[in-house]
Amino acid sequence: MNEFFLASNRSIAVPVGDKSIEVKQVIMESFDLFVSCAEPIKAFLKDKTYSDEILTELFQKHAVQVLAMLAHLTGIEYKEILELAKDQEDFIKLIHAALTINAPYFIDKPKEPGADHKARMRAKKQENPWFDSFQFLISMGHQHSEIMKMSYGAFLAYTDAAVKRHNMAVYHIYAPHMDQKGQSKLKKELKID
Structure with missing residues (x-):
């Protein structure tokens, strides 16, 4: 699809x-x-x-x-x-x-190395991950009512796009204050191409 x-x-x-x-x-x-x-x-x-x-x-x-x-x-x-x-x-x-x-x-997306450990650590920190996901989309301009009408596939795609947008914003805030090696490391951590 x-x-x-x-x-x-x-x-x-x-x-x-x-x-x-x-x-x-x-x-x-x-x-x-x-x-x-x-x-x-x-x-x-x-x-x-x-x-x-x-x-x-x-x-x-x-x-x-x-x-x-x-x-x-x-x-x-x-x-x-x-x-x-x-x-x-x-x-x-x-x-x-x-x-x-x-x-x-x-169909699950292929996991990156160490993803299971990261997921377990996030799960321990988060008691309401669905509300956190909804709030994240709301902070990016979506409304609760429209999120509830989204298909699960659209929800995942919008969440991924919002994460990319958020990561780019983080990168652009911190990268000017870093050397080339720091910028490369930050790109890798934020999964920016």
């Missing part, structure tokens, strides 16, 4: 039988509900492809979570989703679409 797709919170239509089902991106205001069913799916799919065989195995091992995720992302009742599951090929297409459109959640 490209940046404009994420930023505009678009959905995709999946042909299933004689109808078309709209699959949506998860939005921040319902992220907690989504995560409760999606986390076991994410764990199962870690480092796996979305082949038909893998997705069939996913449904066999985590049927309740898959049904809940699809209900959440499509707005369709469980009974109707169970009916759709009878046609395995179409049902697999629906699962694949839900995973693909929500790839920012299901």
